[in-house]
Amino acid sequence: MGNDPSYTNQKFKVIGSRVKRPDGIDKVTGRAKYGADHNAPGQLVGLFLRSPHAHARIKKISTARAEKLSGVKAIITCDDLPDLTNGDTEARDILENCMARGRALYDGHAIAAVAAIDEKTAKKALQLIKVTYEALPHVTDVDDALKPDAPVLHDYIYTTGVEPKPKTPSNLCNVSEFGHGDIEAGFAEADVIVEKSYKTEQVHQGYIEPHACVASVSPDGTGELWVTTQGHFSFRSVCANLLGMDVAKLKVTASEIGGGFGGKTHVWTEPVALALSRKANRPVKVVMTREEVFRASGPASSTSIDVKIGAKNDGTITAAFAALRYQGGAFPGIWAMLGAMTSFACYNLANVKALGYDVVVNRPKVAAYRAPSAPMAAFAVESTMDLLAKKLRMKPLDFRIKNAAKEGTRASYGPVYGPIGIGPTLEAVKKHPHMRARLKKNQGRGMACGFWFNFGGQTCTDLNIATDGSVTLTVGTIDVGGSRASLSLIAAEELGIPYEQVRAHIGDTGSLGHNDMTDGSRGTFSSGMATIFAARQAVEVMRARAATMWDIPVEDVVWESGQAKATGKKHRKLKALSLADIAAASPNTGGPIAGHNESVPDNAGVSFASHICDVEVDPETGATRVIRYTVIQDAGKAIHPTYVEGQFQGGAAQGIGWALNEEYIYGDDGRLQNPGFLDYRIPVCSDLPFIDTQILEIPNPHHPYGVRGVGETSIVPPLAAIGNALSNAMGVRMDHVPMSPPRILKALAQLDG
Amino acid sequence: MEIEASTIRQLLMVLVEQYPRMQGHLDEGVAIAVEGEIYRDNWDRVIPPGSEVFLIPRIQGG
Numbered sequence: 001m002g003n004d005p006s007y008t009n010q011k012f013k014v015i016g017s018r019v020k021r022p023d024g025i026d027k028v029t030g031r032a033k034y035g036a037d038h039n040a041p042g043q044l045v046g047l048f049l050r051s052p053h054a055h056a057r058i059k060k061i062s063t064a065r066a067e068k069l070s071g072v073k074a075i076i077t078c079d080d081l082p083d084l085t086n087g088d089t090e091a092r093d094i095l096e097n098c099m100a101r102g103r104a105l106y107d108g109h110a111i112a113a114v115a116a117i118d119e120k121t122a123k124k125a126l127q128l129i130k131v132t133y134e135a136l137p138h139v140t141d142v143d144d145a146l147k148p149d150a151p152v153l154h155d156y157i158y159t160t161g162v163e164p165k166p167k168t169p170s171n172l173c174n175v176s177e178f179g180h181g182d183i184e185a186g187f188a189e190a191d192v193i194v195e196k197s198y199k200t201e202q203v204h205q206g207y208i209e210p211h212a213c214v215a216s217v218s219p220d221g222t223g224e225l226w227v228t229t230q231g232h233f234s235f236r237s238v239c240a241n242l243l244g245m246d247v248a249k250l251k252v253t254a255s256e257i258g259g260g261f262g263g264k265t266h267v268w269t270e271p272v273a274l275a276l277s278r279k280a281n282r283p284v285k286v287v288m289t290r291e292e293v294f295r296a297s298g299p300a301s302s303t304s305i306d307v308k309i310g311a312k313n314d315g316t317i318t319a320a321f322a323a324l325r326y327q328g329g330a331f332p333g334i335w336a337m338l339g340a341m342t343s344f345a346c347y348n349l350a351n352v353k354a355l356g357y358d359v360v361v362n363r364p365k366v367a368a369y370r371a372p373s374a375p376m377a378a379f380a381v382e383s384t385m386d387l388l389a390k391k392l393r394m395k396p397l398d399f400r401i402k403n404a405a406k407e408g409t410r411a412s413y414g415p416v417y418g419p420i421g422i423g424p425t426l427e428a429v430k431k432h433p434h435m436r437a438r439l440k441k442n443q444g445r446g447m448a449c450g451f452w453f454n455f456g457g458q459t460c461t462d463l464n465i466a467t468d469g470s471v472t473l474t475v476g477t478i479d480v481g482g483s484r485a486s487l488s489l490i491a492a493e494e495l496g497i498p499y500e501q502v503r504a505h506i507g508d509t510g511s512l513g514h515n516d517m518t519d520g521s522r523g524t525f526s527s528g529m530a531t532i533f534a535a536r537q538a539v540e541v542m543r544a545r546a547a548t549m550w551d552i553p554v555e556d557v558v559w560e561s562g563q564a565k566a567t568g569k570k571h572r573k574l575k576a577l578s579l580a581d582i583a584a585a586s587p588n589t590g591g592p593i594a595g596h597n598e599s600v601p602d603n604a605g606v607s608f609a610s611h612i613c614d615v616e617v618d619p620e621t622g623a624t625r626v627i628r629y630t631v632i633q634d635a636g637k638a639i640h641p642t643y644v645e646g647q648f649q650g651g652a653a654q655g656i657g658w659a660l661n662e663e664y665i666y667g668d669d670g671r672l673q674n675p676g677f678l679d680y681r682i683p684v685c686s687d688l689p690f691i692d693t694q695i696l697e698i699p700n701p702h703h704p705y706g707v708r709g710v711g712e713t714s715i716v717p718p719l720a721a722i723g724n725a726l727s728n729a730m731g732v733r734m735d736h737v738p739m740s741p742p743r744i745l746k747a748l749a750q751l752d753g
Numbered sequence: 754m755e756i757e758a759s760t761i762r763q764l765l766m767v768l769v770e771q772y773p774r775m776q777g778h779l780d781e782g783v784a785i786a787v788e789g790e791i792y793r794d795n796w797d798r799v800i801p802p803g804s805e806v807f808l809i810p811r812i813q814g815g
Binding site: 176205261262263265334337338341368369370371372411413414415416417418452453454455456457458519520521522600602603606702712 | 784786788789790791792793794795798805807809810812813814815
């Protein structure tokens, strides 16, 4: 079988079972070590001084008084972080985001950092640092940032993607375009056209564990970083690059992670912690407060989106158009481009065009958030789909089924689809009992579809068999959602041994080759494939060892059900050797038995989901309660169904919070007004019904087991599903997310008026 | 456009030779769809004769 990634329709023994997670006991008993749980001898406390201004020139930073304070061991400003990025603009933006260089670009932008013997001393030192600011005009709204009189953040941003090239700088970084056909001709063919504009506010991933690390740099140029991250190898590369260190001399160990959802794919404090440690010659621990997480890590974009869709009376869409404006915070991003790529991906469209406008504003640098940029685009498109269906007097579900993409459809972002799952998820919606459940007064039902790409990436995995026959699996992708259990199942399946005989670990950067981050729903897809190949390599080694033990040719040895068996009549007296038998003999048959794989799994398989939602609105308060919710999604193959369901439920829960409550609220002064969980309300268990799930398994032809990524797509449909349900409950269309009580009361008042 | 190449690596080399401004896009990161199958890193992927190849931006995930 070798390393062929093709799907083989293999019959499974343990794949698909719901085994206990290996990290479960540690997590429920408090033994698990998260980012803030690590300590080093002699460690200092690192704290940051942050800008109180949305936009300001930093005229002077005086650290003299703070440096004289007893117990202060190091103070860092941008002067201690020389620009070593050598023309790499992305790296330079990361450097400037970690520590302001001449200008504070948003409320919360780091200005200086202190390392001191304790928190009290570090806080006092921050108070003694004097910063002289010259306040500058600011802009925080994506539409305002595009107005002709908007303050321009950067004099080096000239819009790309347009002809002719602009002669003046602006806040519009890039315009991207996706689509095919002729939308003007398509709209001319339409019998009905719906056109509407939408806004969505900025949200945070809301991971419960704040960013935390312990950095230790030695005078010999080596260093260690213990950190909560979605990608310790990438953190190593970025930090080493920014600090002028050799990559191999920086060892990064990933802690357990208390949620990331994309927000822990970027460095925020880590390079500064390393710089503080280097300057102080002591380990430095940095733990962000929740307020810092909100003000100075990477939330998702706020957006402004126009959608226009036309269809014939029989329900065939003739043309679709969207203009999507996304703010990326104070630095250029690709967020609108992702919105444009995903916006119409669910549908089979002859004429489609999506324009993405990436904009900078005075807000924190945007980071990925679970299927980044797709939920906002889906809110706008799927809301318009419902509006159009109603105008056509069609059921929204039937309208979607009629226009759903299928194998052979040219995707709105370019390529032609292979086997995909949007049609089957919609058919499953139609058959689901949820669709037939009765609704009461002030209740409404909505549904919506969602798409996300998924991807693979660089992966390296080790599998070692101990002399007692137990197996250590070492992977380099962070376990954000139960992947250690899934990967152990895969190793057990390939080796033919019980799941409990395998123990999976996340290796540090010194123990494996580079692994890309756990993002793009790639953990189980990529490391799963590498685990299959590593296990198969170990099986080949065990066949050879068995042949040695029996003194027969290796060609006469097969591996079946976890045992080496000698084939042929002449070997019929040889009793099969178990993995444990071969492992026990390994010291005298050639030494340790291991399997290894380094690869770049690609073709993770695009993913689709359809969600059904029932809501109840209180017309007096405007409060909305989700009373029933169902997620139907294609998983390719569910290795551990409980974790697949958990991903479906988690994405839906985050999407429900996004839809109904979560919102960055900025004052006129450009400062964030609600940087805490009291005023930025994420849903808790008592806010949600049990979220039902239905896993579809349409195998990915490019994975031996048929696995597709599953972690992100489920956050895409909820905004629109809830918007559509609210519309059906209240008789009014909500076009601004979050659909919070004040906005709902306003909409109801306008309806009455 | 039509390009003679048997692998993704060859295709990208020829593309930059013929259209030097493409280098900027490659530096920013691209993914390559061969007959609808999306490749980001596996540049040794063989491109079957007559294949449709799409270059799309290299995306980020969450």
